[in-house]
Amino acid sequence: MVWQYRPALDGLRTVAVYLVLCFHAKLAWADGGFVGVDLFFVLSGFLVASLLLEERYATGTIALGSFFARRMRRLLPAAFVVVVATALVFLLVAPVTRRLDWVGDAQASLLYVANWRFLHSSNEYFGADIHASPYLHFWSLSVEEQFYVAFPFVLLGLVTLKRWWRPAVVVGITAILAASLGAQLWWAHHDSLHAYYGTDARLYQPMAGVLAAIAWRHLATRKRALRRAGWPMLVGLVVVASSAVDVSQSTRGLLATVFSAGLVLTVMTRTTPSLDRFLSLAPLAYLGRISYGTYLWHWPVLLLVTSAVDAPAWADALLTAAVATGLASLSFELLEKPVRTSARLAVSASPTILVGLTCSVLAAYAVVPRVLENDVRPALVSDSVASSTPSALAGSALPRTTAAPKPDPRAREIARPGDPVPKLDWAALKESRGAETSFCTLDDTTSCIGHRGTSGLHVMLVGDSHARVTAPTLLKIAEQRNFTLSYSMVPSCPWQEGVVSTYTNPETKDQCQRARAALYDGLLKKMKVDVVILTEMPRSSGAWSKGLESLTGSTASVDELDLSTMTSSLRKIRAAGVKALIVDSWIQRYDGVDPLDCLASARTVGQCAFRPDPPPLADSILHTLAIGSHGAIRSVSLNDIMCPTLPVCQPVLHGIPVWRDVQHYSTEVLLDHVAEIRRRLVSSGLLG
Incomplete structure (x- = not known):
């Protein structure tokens, strides 16, 4: 069966990306919206396998260089722009104390190992809030890219069996899927974060897409097997993505994989014409074509929206969708499509791959650290940084002790509210445990x-x-x-x-x-x-x-x-x-203000003073x-030593921050x- 473009597949991408957006916006009905990522994984496996198998049928081989160059032209330009643009924007709105943690996140995103980065740093994806990394969503793109790198070699190895390559491909892919599914089930009971982030525990989903690509060539001539299955499959996926079912993350993923593979097959075999027409509608198909950019932009945009606007979740979702979709459309028309369809870039694979890798490495190790580690006060932060700071502190005088030797005349003093924030080694403070x-x-x-x-x-x-x-x-x-x-x-x-x-x-x-x-x-x-x-x-x-x-x-x-x-x-x-x-x-801060973030954003130490809660x-x-x-x-x-000015605590003593974070004094x-x-x-x- 010859591969042909189906606009309904882009419609499925639209479903996937907006399910994820609704989940991230914390809409009450979308507790399981993260399964939109599972649909993306299945689609990726299906499309890549279909293209490579078609190439094998048509030419008898698989040109790995051309494949990797096409993937690089498709994925890297938009990701590169989003990573760098996000760093520049957050330079204006986030303190350096928060940005320091993001340097490694951005580097891992550019090198497509973000999922392992977030796993080993124990970032809680499901508890992500406005203080989360703006690169957190790159974990799924890293899983996909790792699949894109490994799968062609696996397929190439299996097709070398000449006469027996077709059954070998089915058996080999099934074995990999089974092993990954076993890893998913094992990690689900031992480490839910690994079950979510780990490539080993996620590989079963793109592999399900690969098996769907193999099955499609047979089911295309046996449409009765999937007749009228399309709408039930879509409804099933939406239900799994909703709050209507109360199951584990792992179980949602398993169910979403089944429904996603079924949806792909019904779309490709056109066994549910009404669903095919619906998903092929021009607006849905276009939104699907730009869904990659929408996914890239939606998370940093949402973080900015929720930080700047105190609005209901539905309003956050609508505003984020509008902005992210607009940016994705611009990216698609001005950057992604020209690069992907460039005849000049398509001539030779090796230079394309070399230039792409060089750009990623240079951005990761030269551009991103220079931007995110810049010790500059956020330009778009209000002068009233800590909303909990008592207004009575303005102009109040606090006792001073013996002055320290130069160069900082305040080094041995209890800081007055009007004193400027001293120069600090933010990176050392955040790492000091x-x-x-x-x-x-x-x-x-x-x-x-x-x-x-x-x-x-x-x-x-x-x-x-x-x-x-x-x-x-x-x-x-x-x-x-x-x-x-x-x-x-x-x-x-x-x-x-x-x-x-x-x-x-x-x-x-x-x-x-x-x-x-x-x-x-x-x-x-x-x-x-x-x-x-x-x-x-x-x-x-x-x-x-x-x-x-x-x-x-x-x-x-x-x-x-x-x-x-x-x-x-x-x-x-x-x-x-x-x-x-x-x-x-x-003494801990329960007002939602991170002490170091506050100091890195404030002009004076008094902006970060606070009244502690009573002892527990x-x-x-x-x-x-x-x-x-x-x-x-x-x-x-030790609390009166750390806060000698009770009932109001100053954030700096002797030129040293008192708190490393909301829960700990600084070492x-x-x-x-x-x-x-x-x-x-x-x-x-x-x-x-």
């Missing part, structure tokens, strides 16, 4: 020791990322006081036994369980620990309503679970003959437990106050 993960087990009691002292006192720091941020400061204190310091700290891991964070990856969750199991099953006695210092992010109702997972299957609320496990864990600590020093919950209930309960422990449990607060500010923190810890009476 304190010490690395470290914990001992019953079989390994030495690797977690940070300092061996001779005073006879052994202190262990226990907690999550708050412990990691505190560790460098406590290490200095251990060296000054000459006590032994060891660690049991894992990010996103509460200090108490019996709970883990659901907001983390499987590897970290496993580390947390192993660390806490060892700690409470004899490690304290085995390592002869005298005092544990316990610190962690406060986890209570609200944002953590589903974020704390009981290892015993308890269905108690987060607050009840938190309190019960803290109480039982403290009993175990005391039973081991160990004293406990509990660090009060740190857990702190007062732990204080009560400490009072009744006869000195074996004490609590200590640098804690180190800067090591003397005060040492006196505070010693005053507890537990450090000798």
Whole structure:
């Protein structure tokens, strides 16, 4: 059966791209709109396989160079423009602290490995909001490009079997599909992000399209097999994309793949004439032809729209669709079509591929970093950066301490609200996370020791990322006081036994369980620990309503679970003959303002000051437990050291940002106050 263009296939592309747009705009009915990507994957597999198989039938071979050059001319120009244009636009609206994270995202997008980049950086696609990377949507284009690179070689290898190449292709593709489907099902139960981003777990979808291309040559003469199936297939896909069904991401993907392959076959065999006519309507077909550009533009446009306009989701979706579609149309007419149809570029494949790769690499490593790392205040940010900043701060005077030596006359001062934001190393601040993960087990009691002292006192720091941020400061204190310091700290891991964070990856969750199991099953006695210092992010109702997972299957609320496990864990600590020093919950920002983003956007430090919320209930309960422990449990607060101007907190002390993000003090500010923190810890009476 000879390959022929079907405008209805472009109609399907239109369905796919606007399903994704509705999902990203968070329309209530489109919880599963991300399956539009699945339809794109199936279409890609079908079209590429159809073209390559047609070439094999017609010429007896497959010209890989020509294929790769055509793909490059089709995909690279628009992607190149979107990546660079997005960097330039966000230079005007986003602070450098946010843009720094996007350098690697943009580079991965240009090199078509974005899916692995986002997977390994644990970006939550389904929780993406206005602070997400404007390059997040490039993950799916990376999966497609990886398929485009690998599949021709697979097909070429299979067709070398000469006489048996047709059955070999069917068996080989089916085997790859089965292996990928197995990976999807396995990862769905072990790491949902890998199931979504991983090429291995997604390959079954373009391979389903490949099998559809093979089947089409047979079904084209047996139309009864798909008669009147078109509309049910389309309805099925839309239902799967909607909020009407409550199934997992993986299950949606499997169902969408079946419906997508069925839709492609019904369109190609024209077994549902009314559907074929509908999808072939000129407006739908045109929107499908420019759908690649619409997909490229819609996500950064949506981020800009939602940041600038406080409107209902449907209004965000309409405005985004209008702008992204308009940009896609311009891109298609002025850039994509001329490059794709250029007779000059079609003459030789090698120069086209070389120029395309060179442009991608140069943009990735010369252009993008220069733009996104530019330390310039966003030109389109309001002077009132932090909306929560109390107006009463304007012109108020705060106490000053001893001035620092030059060059910064404010370096040792508590910043006044009207002081300009000091020059800061934003990249270093964002990357500074304190010490690395470290914990001992019953079989390994030495690797977690940070300092061996001779005073006879052994202190262990226990907690999550708050412990990691505190560790460098406590290490200095251990060296000054000459006590032994060891660690049991894992990010996103509460200090108490019996709970883990659901907001983390499987590897970290496993580390947390192993660390806490060892700690409470004899490690304290085995390592002869005298005092544990316990610190962690406060986890209570609200944002953590589903974020704390009981290892015993308890269905108690987060607050009840938190309190019960803290109480039982403290009993175990005391039973081991160990004293406990509990660090009060740190002051955090709950107003949606990222501290470093605010400082990078602000003209004065006072624009980023804020009034902290009252301390969480857990702190007062732990204080009560400490009072009744006869000195074996004490609590200590660092908050008045970090915020000496309460009830309003300034974002900078001694020229150093107090907060690295909304949840953590900066490692640098804690180190800067090591003397005060040492006196505070010693005053507890537990450090000798």
